[in-house]
Amino acid sequence: MTNLRSTHPHFVRCLIPNESKTPGLMENFLVIHQLRCNGVLEGIRICRKGFPSRIHYGDFKQRYKVLNASVIPEGQFIDNKKASEKLLGSIDVDHTQYKFGHTKVFFKAGLLGALEEMRDEKLANLVTMTQALCRGYVMRKEFVKMMERRYNLQ
Structure with missing residues (x-):
């Protein structure tokens, strides 16, 4: 219990x-x-290999497609794994920072945060552009x- 109290666990597994x-x-x-x-x-085992963050291919494609939407063709069916591979290949990130599994993409610590920052920046630019067009x-x-x-009047 001393170890548990000295850390900040996200969850506790109960074992019989x-x-x-x-x-x-x-x-x-x-x-x-x-x-x-x-x-x-x-x-x-995954954390020891150095890839603690992981996302299903479909979720990754849906969330990060905004980073480079031109890579994924519209109107055509494309496998979520292939789409995720193309999307990550087109983004400027180190290729040693991620690996592809059977159902998920695995990321080294910090890369998911960097992708999230890139996504936020892209969305902010898109919203600003939309606002500018509407105001114009x-x-x-x-x-x-x-x-x-x-x-x-004249």
């Missing part, structure tokens, strides 16, 4: 140490089986009305 509910008795096979079934061992349109309409009022 034995079937007989005897204090102090640890059945190793039962604990290992629970760790495998919960995916804890797989998560530890409204002001052109207002200018036409002003000119009509001016000529009607």
Whole structure:
């Protein structure tokens, strides 16, 4: 409990140490089986290899398509894995910072944050452009009305 209190865990996994509910008795096979079934061992293996962040291909494509939408053709079906590979290949990031799995893209620590910053910047530019176009349109309409009022007064 001292270790838990000294850290900031995101979650706690509860394990049953034995079937007989005897204090102090640890059945190793039962604990290992629970760790495998919960995916804890797989998560530890991935983190040790250095790729702690991971996203499903479909989620990655949907969220980060805004970074380079021209890579993914519109109107055509493209596999989520292929689309994610093309998208990451077209973005200016180090290719050693990510790996492709069967169902997910794995990222080294910090790369997902950098991608999120790139996405936020791109979205901010798109919103600013849209606002500028709308304001320009409204002001052109207002200018036409002003000119009509001016000529009607003369």
